[in-house]
Amino acid sequence: MKAIRHRLDSVLSHALVLLMSAMVLNVLWQVFSRYVLGAPSSFTDELARYLMIWLGVLGAAYVSGRNMHVAIDILPRRAAPALQLRLRQAVNWVILLFCFFGLVIGGSRLVYVTYLLEQYSPALQLPLAYVYLVIPLSGLIIIFYKTDDLLDR
Amino acid sequence: MEYIPLLVLILSFVCLLAIGTPVAWSIVVSATLTLLVSIPALPALTTVSQRIAAGLDSFALLAIPFFVLSGELMNRGGIACRLIAFAKTLVGAMPGGLALINIISAMLMGAIAGSALASASAMGTMLGPEMEKQGYDREFGAAVNITSATTGLVIPPSNILIVYSLASGGASIAALFLAGYIPGILTGLFLMVVASVWARRKGYQTGERSNFREVLRTFVDAVPSLLLLVVVIGGIVAGIFTATEASAIAVLYSLVLGVIYREISLDNLPKIALDASATTAIVMLLIGASMSMSWALSYEHIPQEISEGLLGITDNKILILLLINLILLLVGIFMDMTPAVLIFTPIFLPVVTKLGLDPVHFGIIMILNLCIGLCTPPVGSVLFVGVGIARTSIEKVVRPLLPLFVAMILALFLVTYIPELSLWLPSLFDL
Amino acid sequence: RQASSVRTVRLAHGLDVTHSVHIAMVRMGDDMARISGGRLRLEIYPNQQLGSEREVLELLQIGTLDMTKVSAATLENFAPKTRILGLPYLFRDREAAFSALDGPIGQELLDDGLEFWLKGLGFYDAGFRSFYAMEKPIRDPADLEGMKVRVMESVTAINMIRSMGGAPTPISWGELYTALQQGVVDAAENNPPSFYLARHYEVCKYYSLDEHTFSPDVLIAGTRFWDALTEQEKGWIREAAANSIAYQRELWALAEADALEKVAAAGVEISRPDKQPFAESSREAYQLYEADTTLARLIREIKELQQ
Ligand code: NA
Numbered sequence: 001m002k003a004i005r006h007r008l009d010s011v012l013s014h015a016l017v018l019l020m021s022a023m024v025l026n027v028l029w030q031v032f033s034r035y036v037l038g039a040p041s042s043f044t045d046e047l048a049r050y051l052m053i054w055l056g057v058l059g060a061a062y063v064s065g066r067n068m069h070v071a072i073d074i075l076p077r078r079a080a081p082a083l084q085l086r087l088r089q090a091v092n093w094v095i096l097l098f099c100f101f102g103l104v105i106g107g108s109r110l111v112y113v114t115y116l117l118e119q120y121s122p123a124l125q126l127p128l129a130y131v132y133l134v135i136p137l138s139g140l141i142i143i144f145y146k147t148d149d150l151l152d153r
Numbered sequence: 154m155e156y157i158p159l160l161v162l163i164l165s166f167v168c169l170l171a172i173g174t175p176v177a178w179s180i181v182v183s184a185t186l187t188l189l190v191s192i193p194a195l196p197a198l199t200t201v202s203q204r205i206a207a208g209l210d211s212f213a214l215l216a217i218p219f220f221v222l223s224g225e226l227m228n229r230g231g232i233a234c235r236l237i238a239f240a241k242t243l244v245g246a247m248p249g250g251l252a253l254i255n256i257i258s259a260m261l262m263g264a265i266a267g268s269a270l271a272s273a274s275a276m277g278t279m280l281g282p283e284m285e286k287q288g289y290d291r292e293f294g295a296a297v298n299i300t301s302a303t304t305g306l307v308i309p310p311s312n313i314l315i316v317y318s319l320a321s322g323g324a325s326i327a328a329l330f331l332a333g334y335i336p337g338i339l340t341g342l343f344l345m346v347v348a349s350v351w352a353r354r355k356g357y358q359t360g361e362r363s364n365f366r367e368v369l370r371t372f373v374d375a376v377p378s379l380l381l382l383v384v385v386i387g388g389i390v391a392g393i394f395t396a397t398e399a400s401a402i403a404v405l406y407s408l409v410l411g412v413i414y415r416e417i418s419l420d421n422l423p424k425i426a427l428d429a430s431a432t433t434a435i436v437m438l439l440i441g442a443s444m445s446m447s448w449a450l451s452y453e454h455i456p457q458e459i460s461e462g463l464l465g466i467t468d469n470k471i472l473i474l475l476l477i478n479l480i481l482l483l484v485g486i487f488m489d490m491t492p493a494v495l496i497f498t499p500i501f502l503p504v505v506t507k508l509g510l511d512p513v514h515f516g517i518i519m520i521l522n523l524c525i526g527l528c529t530p531p532v533g534s535v536l537f538v539g540v541g542i543a544r545t546s547i548e549k550v551v552r553p554l555l556p557l558f559v560a561m562i563l564a565l566f567l568v569t570y571i572p573e574l575s576l577w578l579p580s581l582f583d584l
Numbered sequence: 585r586q587a588s589s590v591r592t593v594r595l596a597h598g599l600d601v602t603h604s605v606h607i608a609m610v611r612m613g614d615d616m617a618r619i620s621g622g623r624l625r626l627e628i629y630p631n632q633q634l635g636s637e638r639e640v641l642e643l644l645q646i647g648t649l650d651m652t653k654v655s656a657a658t659l660e661n662f663a664p665k666t667r668i669l670g671l672p673y674l675f676r677d678r679e680a681a682f683s684a685l686d687g688p689i690g691q692e693l694l695d696d697g698l699e700f701w702l703k704g705l706g707f708y709d710a711g712f713r714s715f716y717a718m719e720k721p722i723r724d725p726a727d728l729e730g731m732k733v734r735v736m737e738s739v740t741a742i743n744m745i746r747s748m749g750g751a752p753t754p755i756s757w758g759e760l761y762t763a764l765q766q767g768v769v770d771a772a773e774n775n776p777p778s779f780y781l782a783r784h785y786e787v788c789k790y791y792s793l794d795e796h797t798f799s800p801d802v803l804i805a806g807t808r809f810w811d812a813l814t815e816q817e818k819g820w821i822r823e824a825a826a827n828s829i830a831y832q833r834e835l836w837a838l839a840e841a842d843a844l845e846k847v848a849a850a851g852v853e854i855s856r857p858d859k860q861p862f863a864e865s866s867r868e869a870y871q872l873y874e875a876d877t878t879l880a881r882l883i884r885e886i887k888e889l890q891q
């Protein structure tokens with residue numbers, strides 16, 4: 001499992017760097033096409049927002065894998081070590097269950113509905129299902145990380 | 154009034170936070186549970202997913218990753234240190250010099266961009282490490298950065314004032330923009346007073362007074378870095394790019410300069426981009442989660458019902474304004490600014506206009522008030538950014554935040570009860 | 585606590601509470617309660633509280649919300665036939681527009697949503713859209729040459745501006761004021777009440793009433809909600825909606841006149857250019873839809889209706 005985890009970390013970090021670079025280039029192109037070419041691009045605004053969704057949600061998975069999300073751990077830190085461990089497990093379960101029901105099930109339904117109803121984005125005519133696909137995808141990745149965390153102890 | 158959703162929301166949220174669940178997950182889980190009370194499971198879960206995506210679906214948000222990224226590049230590329238070296242020769246000898254530099258830069262930055270998040274990320278990344286090097290508490294530095302970043306929301310240009318204008322049914326945007334200057338600067342000044350008192354008490358080291366030659370030398374050194382501000386401000390003023398686009402230009406500029414200074418090599422870039430992505434993602438999950446929380450609150454009419462109940466108490470102008478301020482402070486603690494403005498403007502504006510308040514004045518009161526909320530846990534996007542960038546924790550930042558809140562609240566009360574602070578400038582332009 | 589036989593209808597939209605559509609919706613709520621004898625209760629969420637127009641349509645499909653109002657431009661990404669409503673100079677005037685929209689053609693457009701789980705209930709008036717600019721009046725399509733014109737997020741709108749010679753720049757409505765002020769775009773287009781309410785007249789001093797598109801607002805229910813209603817309930821809602829639409833169209837006329845008066849008082853130069861050159865220069869926007877037999881047929885039918 002650890003090997004898969006490392007592999008996943010590495011894939012995610014490459015994806016994030018790619019998304020970030022694409023975002024910067026996209027917005028620079030927006031300025032360039034409008035100011036230098038005098039022909040404003042009609043898709044950059046939309047593309048930027050969709051890249052943002054992907055970066056944010058996929059990034060959330062990456063950050064979950066490294067336990068970097070901000071928490072208020074005033075109480076847990078004062079608890080006895082045994083209780084601390086239990087609390088940590090409880091938190092992992094909360095995240096795991098939410099990711100399953102909220103992100104994987106809810107997100108898949110969102111993808112399904114927008115796919116079924118052929119919803120396309122206004123400028124790029126990109127199926128919105130592709131944009132939303134990142135939600136169940138990240139849900140699955142976080143479930144993997146949290147399962148690994150739970151089995152770890 | 155429907156109490157069950159409210160009860161579910163508060164109880165689940167408090168419990169989740171107490172066991173140490175990360176804030177973003179606590180927010181989104183309790184919002185989900187609240188929705189499950191009144192909406193069938195599948196639509197409720199789908200809605201939560203949609204709100205997370207919708208929360209990130211905004212071009213203006215791009216300023217966050219870009220200013221984080223350009224901040225990182227400025228740090229490693231030798232831009233920030235040259236800027237700070239120059240600023241230090243100017244105010245370094247004063248108590249809390251770096252904190253003052255942070256606040257002044259945040260106000261300047263606020264005058265360029267309409268986003269407190271951008272300001273918090275840029276200043277936090279650039280000045281945070283430097284402050285620590287000079288012996289400042291990391292938490293104090295973060296607190297100063299967080300609170301001062303919000304001044305940019307009142308100092309124009311400001312997207313949130315435009316949102317308010319729309320929600321108010323037509324308060325003049327030009328008037329709102331002019332009205333924001335004095336309250337924004339006033340807040341900044343109060344923050345500077347508190348920061349320097351705190352720094353003096355803590356005995357943070359102050360630099361030596363610099364002579365003219367040093368000032369000149371650091372200035373010449375800093376010219377290319379200062380040009381960044383000129384490019385960014387100039388580009389916005391000249392209408393070449395928007396404030397959000399300016400953040401991407403800042404990335405390009407700081408990258409090029411960093412390469413010229415030979416402090417950044419292309420091998421470092423992926424690591425820098427990854428760090429910026431991670432910082433961004435922490436913030437983005439919080440924003441997405443807050444969006445689902447706000448949605449649940451609006452859907453259940455929770456904010457309206459609370460405020461209607463409270464306003465039934467009195468019809469004294471001073472008391473009602475006090476009450477509204479208290480309600481908004483409370484709202485700001487739990488809610489993000491944009492939804493709060495959209496929900497509460499139509500509720501409070503008729504009440505205060507009946508009392509003879511100018512809608513422009515009330516707009517400034519409201520934004521200044523909600524600025525405080527942006528810095529308070531559990532839901533405060535600027536707080537999250539500031540804490541995330543400083544790599545510290547929310548509960549550690551709360552203590553140094555408290556005196557700074559006093560400064561912000563004092564400014565808020567002056568602005569509330571002295572309408573001229575907001576309305577004098579617009580009146581000069583017949584607005 | 586009322587008996588469970590009371591059905592709450594949740595309607596979310598993006599407009600302010602002073603807008604004619606919102607006022608007419610409040611009347612719709614009163615009517616629903618009256619006609620149904622209190623068995624229907626309309627709950628209105630204004631001001632984008634529950635999301636943008638596109639997002640709320642999605643929530644109708646998801647089944648979380650029951651009704652909404654969106655502009656035809658938003659709907660075109662959900663119900664493809666409604667794309668024709670973004671075409672320039674499709675309707676001769678307001679009467680011609682409503683006689684088409686309130687007849688079988690309008691019904692066909694409303695029914696186009698059914699396949700996508702959206703039940704159209706009728707058209708509110710959102711008037712004609714016209715250009716406003718910062719530097720100079722747009723008297724002729726040639727004035728648009730090289731101008732950066734803000735457009736809605738709609739393929740039809742983008743094509744229309746491009747065919748007229750302008751450079752279409754999609755920017756969200758909320759960011760437009762600053763974009764105009766900073767000169768990121770040179771011009772935009774909308775109906776008089778929106779021009780007035782969004783305060784764009786503070787920045788743009790030239791309003792040219794070329795009236796290029798008649799893009800109505802559409803009242804919509806989600807089919808997940810609609811199909812669960814009894815025939816009687818559907819009847820109540822249809823009646824209340826029809827009353828609300830008739831009332832809103834009266835309010836709109838007043839709002840339009842009032843807005844024009846107010847912006848003129850604020851120093852905006854209002855011009856009424858000859859529409860013919862604009863209509864001719866934007867012909868290209870039609871060509872893109874002529875390959876599509878359904879759209880071509882709808883366009884032909886609308887044109888024939890106006891002969
Ligand atoms: Na600002």
Ligand code: NA
Nearest residue numbers: 485486526532
């Ligand atoms: Na807060």
